[in-house]
Amino acid sequence: MSTAFVETALAAGLTQLEPEERNPMLTTTYGTGETVKAALAAGATTVVIGLGGSSTNDGGMGFASALGYRFVDDKGRVLEGRGCDLEKVACLFPDRGMQKRLAGVRFVAACDVASPLYGKQGAAWVFAAQKGASARQVEKLDDGLKHYDEVLSRYCGKEIGRLPGSGAAGGLGAALLGLFHAEMESGIRLLLQTDCFRIALERADLILTGEGCLDVQTSMGKVASGLLEEGRKRGIPVCAVAGCVKNRREVERMGFHTVWAASPEGMPHSMAMRPDVAKENICRAVAGMLSSLRE
Incomplete structure:
Protein backbone atom coordinates (compact mmCIF):
# COMPACT_ATOMS: atom_id res chain seq x y z
CA MET A 1 0.00 0.00 0.00
CA SER A 2 1.36 3.41 -0.98
CA THR A 3 0.41 6.63 0.76
CA ALA A 4 0.69 10.11 -0.73
CA PHE A 5 0.56 13.33 1.28
CA VAL A 6 -0.82 16.38 -0.52
CA GLU A 7 -0.54 19.82 1.06
CA THR A 8 -3.26 22.23 -0.04
CA ALA A 9 -1.24 25.13 1.37
CA LEU A 10 1.37 24.45 -1.31
CA ALA A 11 -0.83 23.34 -4.21
CA ALA A 12 -3.42 26.13 -3.75
CA GLY A 13 -1.94 28.17 -0.94
CA LEU A 14 -2.44 31.77 0.03
CA THR A 15 1.29 32.35 0.48
CA GLN A 16 1.90 31.20 -3.10
CA LEU A 17 0.17 34.35 -4.36
CA GLU A 18 1.14 37.99 -4.36
CA PRO A 19 -1.31 40.22 -2.46
CA GLU A 20 -2.79 41.60 -5.68
CA GLU A 21 -3.47 38.05 -6.92
CA ARG A 22 -5.57 37.03 -3.93
CA ASN A 23 -9.22 36.80 -4.92
CA PRO A 24 -11.30 33.82 -3.73
CA MET A 25 -13.87 34.57 -6.42
CA LEU A 26 -11.24 33.41 -8.94
CA THR A 27 -8.78 31.11 -7.17
CA THR A 28 -9.25 27.36 -7.54
CA THR A 29 -8.28 24.02 -5.98
CA TYR A 30 -7.74 22.54 -9.45
CA GLY A 31 -4.00 22.30 -8.79
CA THR A 32 -4.62 20.27 -5.64
CA GLY A 33 -6.69 17.84 -7.71
CA GLU A 34 -3.92 17.65 -10.31
CA THR A 35 -1.44 16.81 -7.56
CA VAL A 36 -3.68 13.98 -6.37
CA LYS A 37 -4.04 12.76 -9.95
CA ALA A 38 -0.25 12.61 -10.25
CA ALA A 39 -0.04 10.70 -6.96
CA LEU A 40 -2.56 8.15 -8.23
CA ALA A 41 -0.58 7.74 -11.44
CA ALA A 42 2.48 7.03 -9.29
CA GLY A 43 0.59 4.21 -7.54
CA ALA A 44 -0.85 5.80 -4.40
CA THR A 45 -3.74 3.90 -2.85
CA THR A 46 -4.17 6.21 0.14
CA VAL A 47 -4.14 9.99 -0.23
CA VAL A 48 -3.88 12.24 2.82
CA ILE A 49 -4.83 15.82 1.99
CA GLY A 50 -3.87 18.60 4.36
CA LEU A 51 -6.67 21.17 4.53
CA GLY A 52 -5.36 24.54 5.57
CA GLY A 53 -3.69 27.67 4.27
CA SER A 54 -5.67 27.71 1.02
CA SER A 55 -6.30 30.77 -1.11
CA THR A 56 -9.60 29.36 -2.32
CA ASN A 57 -13.33 29.39 -1.71
CA ASP A 58 -14.53 27.20 -4.58
CA GLY A 59 -16.24 24.45 -2.59
CA GLY A 60 -13.70 21.98 -3.95
CA MET A 61 -15.14 22.24 -7.46
CA GLY A 62 -11.71 22.83 -8.96
CA PHE A 63 -10.35 19.79 -7.14
CA ALA A 64 -13.21 17.60 -8.30
CA SER A 65 -12.95 18.93 -11.87
CA ALA A 66 -9.31 17.84 -12.03
CA LEU A 67 -10.48 14.36 -11.05
CA GLY A 68 -13.13 14.03 -13.71
CA TYR A 69 -16.25 15.77 -12.42
CA ARG A 70 -18.08 18.26 -14.63
CA PHE A 71 -20.07 21.07 -13.04
CA VAL A 72 -22.62 22.64 -15.39
CA ASP A 73 -25.01 25.57 -15.24
CA ASP A 74 -28.71 25.56 -16.13
CA LYS A 75 -27.84 25.96 -19.82
CA GLY A 76 -25.54 22.95 -19.85
CA ARG A 77 -22.33 24.96 -19.96
CA VAL A 78 -19.35 23.46 -18.14
CA LEU A 79 -18.09 25.72 -15.37
CA GLU A 80 -14.45 26.26 -14.47
CA GLY A 81 -15.20 25.63 -10.81
CA ARG A 82 -14.13 28.87 -9.18
CA GLY A 83 -15.74 30.79 -6.33
CA CYS A 84 -17.67 32.92 -8.78
CA ASP A 85 -19.23 29.75 -10.23
CA LEU A 86 -20.78 28.47 -6.99
CA GLU A 87 -24.10 30.25 -7.55
CA LYS A 88 -24.30 29.01 -11.15
CA VAL A 89 -24.05 25.24 -10.54
CA ALA A 90 -27.16 23.36 -11.63
CA CYS A 91 -25.86 19.79 -11.62
CA LEU A 92 -22.69 17.72 -11.78
CA PHE A 93 -21.54 14.63 -13.63
CA PRO A 94 -18.72 12.20 -12.83
CA ASP A 95 -16.29 10.69 -15.30
CA ARG A 96 -17.03 6.95 -15.21
CA GLY A 97 -13.48 6.00 -16.12
CA MET A 98 -12.06 8.08 -13.31
CA GLN A 99 -14.70 6.71 -10.92
CA LYS A 100 -13.39 3.21 -11.56
CA ARG A 101 -9.83 4.42 -10.99
CA LEU A 102 -10.82 6.00 -7.67
CA ALA A 103 -12.84 3.02 -6.43
CA GLY A 104 -9.92 1.49 -4.55
CA VAL A 105 -8.46 4.72 -3.24
CA ARG A 106 -8.78 5.81 0.39
CA PHE A 107 -8.96 9.57 0.96
CA VAL A 108 -8.12 11.13 4.32
CA ALA A 109 -8.73 14.83 4.96
CA ALA A 110 -6.36 16.18 7.62
CA CYS A 111 -8.12 19.14 9.16
CA ASP A 112 -7.93 21.28 12.31
CA VAL A 113 -11.25 23.12 11.98
CA ALA A 114 -14.82 21.90 12.27
CA SER A 115 -16.33 24.69 10.16
CA PRO A 116 -19.54 23.98 8.23
CA LEU A 117 -19.65 24.87 4.54
CA TYR A 118 -21.75 28.04 4.83
CA GLY A 119 -23.27 30.35 7.42
CA LYS A 120 -21.67 32.69 9.94
CA GLN A 121 -19.20 29.99 11.01
CA GLY A 122 -18.67 28.74 7.47
CA ALA A 123 -15.91 28.99 4.90
CA ALA A 124 -16.72 32.42 3.50
CA TRP A 125 -17.65 34.36 6.64
CA VAL A 126 -14.71 33.09 8.70
CA PHE A 127 -11.91 32.82 6.14
CA ALA A 128 -12.67 34.56 2.82
CA ALA A 129 -11.73 38.07 3.93
CA GLN A 130 -8.19 37.00 4.80
CA LYS A 131 -7.99 35.46 1.33
CA GLY A 132 -8.71 38.79 -0.31
CA ALA A 133 -12.52 38.96 -0.46
CA SER A 134 -14.37 42.22 0.06
CA ALA A 135 -17.37 42.39 2.40
CA ARG A 136 -19.72 42.09 -0.59
CA GLN A 137 -17.77 39.16 -1.98
CA VAL A 138 -17.95 37.38 1.37
CA GLU A 139 -21.75 37.57 1.24
CA LYS A 140 -21.80 36.47 -2.39
CA LEU A 141 -19.49 33.52 -1.70
CA ASP A 142 -21.57 32.42 1.27
CA ASP A 143 -24.77 32.57 -0.80
CA GLY A 144 -22.96 30.61 -3.51
CA LEU A 145 -21.79 27.95 -1.06
CA LYS A 146 -25.34 27.51 0.25
CA HIS A 147 -26.64 27.03 -3.29
CA TYR A 148 -23.75 24.70 -4.14
CA ASP A 149 -24.53 22.63 -1.05
CA GLU A 150 -28.09 22.10 -2.25
CA VAL A 151 -26.79 20.72 -5.55
CA LEU A 152 -24.01 18.68 -3.92
CA SER A 153 -26.27 17.23 -1.21
CA ARG A 154 -28.89 16.28 -3.78
CA TYR A 155 -26.26 14.46 -5.84
CA CYS A 156 -24.80 12.69 -2.78
CA GLY A 157 -28.16 11.79 -1.29
CA LYS A 158 -27.31 13.33 2.07
CA GLU A 159 -26.68 16.75 3.55
CA ILE A 160 -23.02 17.69 3.23
CA GLY A 161 -22.77 21.35 4.16
CA ARG A 162 -23.42 20.93 7.87
CA LEU A 163 -20.83 18.18 8.36
CA PRO A 164 -17.89 19.25 10.57
CA GLY A 165 -14.96 20.23 8.39
CA SER A 166 -16.99 20.67 5.22
CA GLY A 167 -15.99 24.35 5.19
CA ALA A 168 -12.26 23.65 5.52
CA ALA A 169 -9.97 25.01 2.79
CA GLY A 170 -12.74 27.11 1.28
CA GLY A 171 -15.16 24.19 1.06
CA LEU A 172 -12.69 21.60 -0.26
CA GLY A 173 -13.71 19.57 2.78
CA ALA A 174 -17.27 19.35 1.41
CA ALA A 175 -16.13 17.94 -1.94
CA LEU A 176 -13.87 15.42 -0.21
CA LEU A 177 -16.62 14.28 2.16
CA GLY A 178 -19.37 14.16 -0.43
CA LEU A 179 -17.71 13.10 -3.67
CA PHE A 180 -14.67 11.17 -2.49
CA HIS A 181 -15.99 9.66 0.76
CA ALA A 182 -12.99 10.99 2.66
CA GLU A 183 -12.35 10.26 6.30
CA MET A 184 -12.02 13.51 8.26
CA GLU A 185 -9.13 13.30 10.71
CA SER A 186 -7.43 15.74 13.04
CA GLY A 187 -4.15 16.77 11.45
CA ILE A 188 -2.29 16.79 14.76
CA ARG A 189 -3.71 13.37 15.66
CA LEU A 190 -2.33 11.94 12.43
CA LEU A 191 1.06 13.47 13.21
CA LEU A 192 1.14 12.15 16.76
CA GLN A 193 0.44 8.63 15.51
CA THR A 194 3.56 8.46 13.33
CA ASP A 195 6.52 6.41 14.52
CA CYS A 196 9.02 9.13 13.64
CA PHE A 197 7.21 11.64 15.81
CA ARG A 198 7.03 9.29 18.80
Whole structure:
Protein backbone atom coordinates (compact mmCIF):
# COMPACT_ATOMS: atom_id res chain seq x y z
CA MET A 1 0.00 0.00 0.00
CA SER A 2 1.36 3.41 -0.98
CA THR A 3 0.41 6.63 0.76
CA ALA A 4 0.69 10.11 -0.73
CA PHE A 5 0.56 13.33 1.28
CA VAL A 6 -0.82 16.38 -0.52
CA GLU A 7 -0.54 19.82 1.06
CA THR A 8 -3.26 22.23 -0.04
CA ALA A 9 -1.24 25.13 1.37
CA LEU A 10 1.37 24.45 -1.31
CA ALA A 11 -0.83 23.34 -4.21
CA ALA A 12 -3.42 26.13 -3.75
CA GLY A 13 -1.94 28.17 -0.94
CA LEU A 14 -2.44 31.77 0.03
CA THR A 15 1.29 32.35 0.48
CA GLN A 16 1.90 31.20 -3.10
CA LEU A 17 0.17 34.35 -4.36
CA GLU A 18 1.14 37.99 -4.36
CA PRO A 19 -1.31 40.22 -2.46
CA GLU A 20 -2.79 41.60 -5.68
CA GLU A 21 -3.47 38.05 -6.92
CA ARG A 22 -5.57 37.03 -3.93
CA ASN A 23 -9.22 36.80 -4.92
CA PRO A 24 -11.30 33.82 -3.73
CA MET A 25 -13.87 34.57 -6.42
CA LEU A 26 -11.24 33.41 -8.94
CA THR A 27 -8.78 31.11 -7.17
CA THR A 28 -9.25 27.36 -7.54
CA THR A 29 -8.28 24.02 -5.98
CA TYR A 30 -7.74 22.54 -9.45
CA GLY A 31 -4.00 22.30 -8.79
CA THR A 32 -4.62 20.27 -5.64
CA GLY A 33 -6.69 17.84 -7.71
CA GLU A 34 -3.92 17.65 -10.31
CA THR A 35 -1.44 16.81 -7.56
CA VAL A 36 -3.68 13.98 -6.37
CA LYS A 37 -4.04 12.76 -9.95
CA ALA A 38 -0.25 12.61 -10.25
CA ALA A 39 -0.04 10.70 -6.96
CA LEU A 40 -2.56 8.15 -8.23
CA ALA A 41 -0.58 7.74 -11.44
CA ALA A 42 2.48 7.03 -9.29
CA GLY A 43 0.59 4.21 -7.54
CA ALA A 44 -0.85 5.80 -4.40
CA THR A 45 -3.74 3.90 -2.85
CA THR A 46 -4.17 6.21 0.14
CA VAL A 47 -4.14 9.99 -0.23
CA VAL A 48 -3.88 12.24 2.82
CA ILE A 49 -4.83 15.82 1.99
CA GLY A 50 -3.87 18.60 4.36
CA LEU A 51 -6.67 21.17 4.53
CA GLY A 52 -5.36 24.54 5.57
CA GLY A 53 -3.69 27.67 4.27
CA SER A 54 -5.67 27.71 1.02
CA SER A 55 -6.30 30.77 -1.11
CA THR A 56 -9.60 29.36 -2.32
CA ASN A 57 -13.33 29.39 -1.71
CA ASP A 58 -14.53 27.20 -4.58
CA GLY A 59 -16.24 24.45 -2.59
CA GLY A 60 -13.70 21.98 -3.95
CA MET A 61 -15.14 22.24 -7.46
CA GLY A 62 -11.71 22.83 -8.96
CA PHE A 63 -10.35 19.79 -7.14
CA ALA A 64 -13.21 17.60 -8.30
CA SER A 65 -12.95 18.93 -11.87
CA ALA A 66 -9.31 17.84 -12.03
CA LEU A 67 -10.48 14.36 -11.05
CA GLY A 68 -13.13 14.03 -13.71
CA TYR A 69 -16.25 15.77 -12.42
CA ARG A 70 -18.08 18.26 -14.63
CA PHE A 71 -20.07 21.07 -13.04
CA VAL A 72 -22.62 22.64 -15.39
CA ASP A 73 -25.01 25.57 -15.24
CA ASP A 74 -28.71 25.56 -16.13
CA LYS A 75 -27.84 25.96 -19.82
CA GLY A 76 -25.54 22.95 -19.85
CA ARG A 77 -22.33 24.96 -19.96
CA VAL A 78 -19.35 23.46 -18.14
CA LEU A 79 -18.09 25.72 -15.37
CA GLU A 80 -14.45 26.26 -14.47
CA GLY A 81 -15.20 25.63 -10.81
CA ARG A 82 -14.13 28.87 -9.18
CA GLY A 83 -15.74 30.79 -6.33
CA CYS A 84 -17.67 32.92 -8.78
CA ASP A 85 -19.23 29.75 -10.23
CA LEU A 86 -20.78 28.47 -6.99
CA GLU A 87 -24.10 30.25 -7.55
CA LYS A 88 -24.30 29.01 -11.15
CA VAL A 89 -24.05 25.24 -10.54
CA ALA A 90 -27.16 23.36 -11.63
CA CYS A 91 -25.86 19.79 -11.62
CA LEU A 92 -22.69 17.72 -11.78
CA PHE A 93 -21.54 14.63 -13.63
CA PRO A 94 -18.72 12.20 -12.83
CA ASP A 95 -16.29 10.69 -15.30
CA ARG A 96 -17.03 6.95 -15.21
CA GLY A 97 -13.48 6.00 -16.12
CA MET A 98 -12.06 8.08 -13.31
CA GLN A 99 -14.70 6.71 -10.92
CA LYS A 100 -13.39 3.21 -11.56
CA ARG A 101 -9.83 4.42 -10.99
CA LEU A 102 -10.82 6.00 -7.67
CA ALA A 103 -12.84 3.02 -6.43
CA GLY A 104 -9.92 1.49 -4.55
CA VAL A 105 -8.46 4.72 -3.24
CA ARG A 106 -8.78 5.81 0.39
CA PHE A 107 -8.96 9.57 0.96
CA VAL A 108 -8.12 11.13 4.32
CA ALA A 109 -8.73 14.83 4.96
CA ALA A 110 -6.36 16.18 7.62
CA CYS A 111 -8.12 19.14 9.16
CA ASP A 112 -7.93 21.28 12.31
CA VAL A 113 -11.25 23.12 11.98
CA ALA A 114 -14.82 21.90 12.27
CA SER A 115 -16.33 24.69 10.16
CA PRO A 116 -19.54 23.98 8.23
CA LEU A 117 -19.65 24.87 4.54
CA TYR A 118 -21.75 28.04 4.83
CA GLY A 119 -23.27 30.35 7.42
CA LYS A 120 -21.67 32.69 9.94
CA GLN A 121 -19.20 29.99 11.01
CA GLY A 122 -18.67 28.74 7.47
CA ALA A 123 -15.91 28.99 4.90
CA ALA A 124 -16.72 32.42 3.50
CA TRP A 125 -17.65 34.36 6.64
CA VAL A 126 -14.71 33.09 8.70
CA PHE A 127 -11.91 32.82 6.14
CA ALA A 128 -12.67 34.56 2.82
CA ALA A 129 -11.73 38.07 3.93
CA GLN A 130 -8.19 37.00 4.80
CA LYS A 131 -7.99 35.46 1.33
CA GLY A 132 -8.71 38.79 -0.31
CA ALA A 133 -12.52 38.96 -0.46
CA SER A 134 -14.37 42.22 0.06
CA ALA A 135 -17.37 42.39 2.40
CA ARG A 136 -19.72 42.09 -0.59
CA GLN A 137 -17.77 39.16 -1.98
CA VAL A 138 -17.95 37.38 1.37
CA GLU A 139 -21.75 37.57 1.24
CA LYS A 140 -21.80 36.47 -2.39
CA LEU A 141 -19.49 33.52 -1.70
CA ASP A 142 -21.57 32.42 1.27
CA ASP A 143 -24.77 32.57 -0.80
CA GLY A 144 -22.96 30.61 -3.51
CA LEU A 145 -21.79 27.95 -1.06
CA LYS A 146 -25.34 27.51 0.25
CA HIS A 147 -26.64 27.03 -3.29
CA TYR A 148 -23.75 24.70 -4.14
CA ASP A 149 -24.53 22.63 -1.05
CA GLU A 150 -28.09 22.10 -2.25
CA VAL A 151 -26.79 20.72 -5.55
CA LEU A 152 -24.01 18.68 -3.92
CA SER A 153 -26.27 17.23 -1.21
CA ARG A 154 -28.89 16.28 -3.78
CA TYR A 155 -26.26 14.46 -5.84
CA CYS A 156 -24.80 12.69 -2.78
CA GLY A 157 -28.16 11.79 -1.29
CA LYS A 158 -27.31 13.33 2.07
CA GLU A 159 -26.68 16.75 3.55
CA ILE A 160 -23.02 17.69 3.23
CA GLY A 161 -22.77 21.35 4.16
CA ARG A 162 -23.42 20.93 7.87
CA LEU A 163 -20.83 18.18 8.36
CA PRO A 164 -17.89 19.25 10.57
CA GLY A 165 -14.96 20.23 8.39
CA SER A 166 -16.99 20.67 5.22
CA GLY A 167 -15.99 24.35 5.19
CA ALA A 168 -12.26 23.65 5.52
CA ALA A 169 -9.97 25.01 2.79
CA GLY A 170 -12.74 27.11 1.28
CA GLY A 171 -15.16 24.19 1.06
CA LEU A 172 -12.69 21.60 -0.26
CA GLY A 173 -13.71 19.57 2.78
CA ALA A 174 -17.27 19.35 1.41
CA ALA A 175 -16.13 17.94 -1.94
CA LEU A 176 -13.87 15.42 -0.21
CA LEU A 177 -16.62 14.28 2.16
CA GLY A 178 -19.37 14.16 -0.43
CA LEU A 179 -17.71 13.10 -3.67
CA PHE A 180 -14.67 11.17 -2.49
CA HIS A 181 -15.99 9.66 0.76
CA ALA A 182 -12.99 10.99 2.66
CA GLU A 183 -12.35 10.26 6.30
CA MET A 184 -12.02 13.51 8.26
CA GLU A 185 -9.13 13.30 10.71
CA SER A 186 -7.43 15.74 13.04
CA GLY A 187 -4.15 16.77 11.45
CA ILE A 188 -2.29 16.79 14.76
CA ARG A 189 -3.71 13.37 15.66
CA LEU A 190 -2.33 11.94 12.43
CA LEU A 191 1.06 13.47 13.21
CA LEU A 192 1.14 12.15 16.76
CA GLN A 193 0.44 8.63 15.51
CA THR A 194 3.56 8.46 13.33
CA ASP A 195 6.52 6.41 14.52
CA CYS A 196 9.02 9.13 13.64
CA PHE A 197 7.21 11.64 15.81
CA ARG A 198 7.03 9.29 18.80
CA ILE A 199 10.75 8.59 18.48
CA ALA A 200 11.51 12.32 18.28
CA LEU A 201 9.47 12.98 21.43
CA GLU A 202 11.32 10.30 23.38
CA ARG A 203 14.57 12.17 22.70
CA ALA A 204 13.23 15.70 23.15
CA ASP A 205 14.08 18.18 25.90
CA LEU A 206 12.01 20.94 24.30
CA ILE A 207 9.13 21.14 21.82
CA LEU A 208 9.05 24.16 19.52
CA THR A 209 5.83 24.77 17.60
CA GLY A 210 3.85 27.61 16.09
CA GLU A 211 1.25 28.83 13.64
CA GLY A 212 0.32 31.92 11.69
CA CYS A 213 -1.62 33.46 14.56
CA LEU A 214 -1.79 32.28 18.15
CA ASP A 215 -5.15 33.19 19.68
CA VAL A 216 -8.07 31.68 21.55
CA GLN A 217 -8.80 29.40 18.58
CA THR A 218 -5.41 27.73 19.04
CA SER A 219 -6.86 25.52 21.76
CA MET A 220 -9.57 24.22 19.40
CA GLY A 221 -7.76 21.20 18.00
CA LYS A 222 -4.92 22.98 16.24
CA VAL A 223 -1.40 21.59 15.95
CA ALA A 224 0.07 23.85 18.62
CA SER A 225 -2.51 22.78 21.21
CA GLY A 226 -2.01 19.11 20.35
CA LEU A 227 1.73 19.40 20.88
CA LEU A 228 1.14 21.34 24.10
CA GLU A 229 -1.00 18.50 25.44
CA GLU A 230 1.61 15.92 24.41
CA GLY A 231 4.31 17.95 26.12
CA ARG A 232 2.28 18.08 29.32
CA LYS A 233 1.91 14.28 29.32
CA ARG A 234 5.66 13.81 28.97
CA GLY A 235 6.85 16.72 31.11
CA ILE A 236 8.47 18.46 28.13
CA PRO A 237 8.23 22.27 27.95
CA VAL A 238 6.51 23.59 24.81
CA CYS A 239 7.46 26.93 23.26
CA ALA A 240 5.48 28.64 20.54
CA VAL A 241 6.39 31.09 17.78
CA ALA A 242 3.67 32.73 15.70
CA GLY A 243 3.38 35.42 13.08
CA CYS A 244 1.30 37.34 15.59
CA VAL A 245 -0.14 36.73 19.05
CA LYS A 246 -3.65 37.91 19.90
CA ASN A 247 -5.20 37.83 23.36
CA ARG A 248 -1.75 37.12 24.77
CA ARG A 249 -2.97 36.54 28.33
CA GLU A 250 -5.39 33.84 27.19
CA VAL A 251 -2.72 32.23 25.02
CA GLU A 252 -0.17 32.21 27.85
CA ARG A 253 -2.76 30.64 30.17
CA MET A 254 -2.89 27.66 27.82
CA GLY A 255 0.41 26.56 29.36
CA PHE A 256 3.14 27.33 26.83
CA HIS A 257 6.58 27.71 28.41
CA THR A 258 7.08 30.86 26.38
CA VAL A 259 5.34 32.57 23.45
CA TRP A 260 7.02 34.76 20.83
CA ALA A 261 5.58 36.83 17.99
CA ALA A 262 7.75 36.60 14.89
CA SER A 263 6.54 39.64 12.96
CA PRO A 264 7.91 42.97 14.20
CA GLU A 265 5.26 45.31 15.56
CA GLY A 266 3.89 47.54 12.81
CA MET A 267 4.98 45.34 9.92
CA PRO A 268 2.19 45.22 7.28
CA HIS A 269 0.49 41.84 7.01
CA SER A 270 1.20 41.67 3.27
CA MET A 271 4.91 42.10 3.97
CA ALA A 272 4.94 39.53 6.81
CA MET A 273 3.27 36.94 4.52
CA ARG A 274 6.10 37.04 1.99
CA PRO A 275 8.02 33.73 2.28
CA ASP A 276 11.45 35.37 2.43
CA VAL A 277 10.34 37.88 5.06
CA ALA A 278 8.49 35.23 7.08
CA LYS A 279 11.57 33.00 7.09
CA GLU A 280 13.77 35.86 8.33
CA ASN A 281 11.24 36.81 11.02
CA ILE A 282 10.90 33.24 12.26
CA CYS A 283 14.66 32.69 12.41
CA ARG A 284 15.09 35.91 14.39
CA ALA A 285 12.27 34.97 16.80
CA VAL A 286 13.57 31.43 17.38
CA ALA A 287 17.11 32.71 17.97
CA GLY A 288 15.78 35.23 20.48
CA MET A 289 13.67 32.59 22.21
CA LEU A 290 16.53 30.11 22.53
CA SER A 291 18.83 32.83 23.78
CA SER A 292 16.33 33.79 26.49
CA LEU A 293 15.99 30.15 27.56
CA ARG A 294 19.74 29.93 28.15
CA GLU A 295 19.74 32.92 30.46
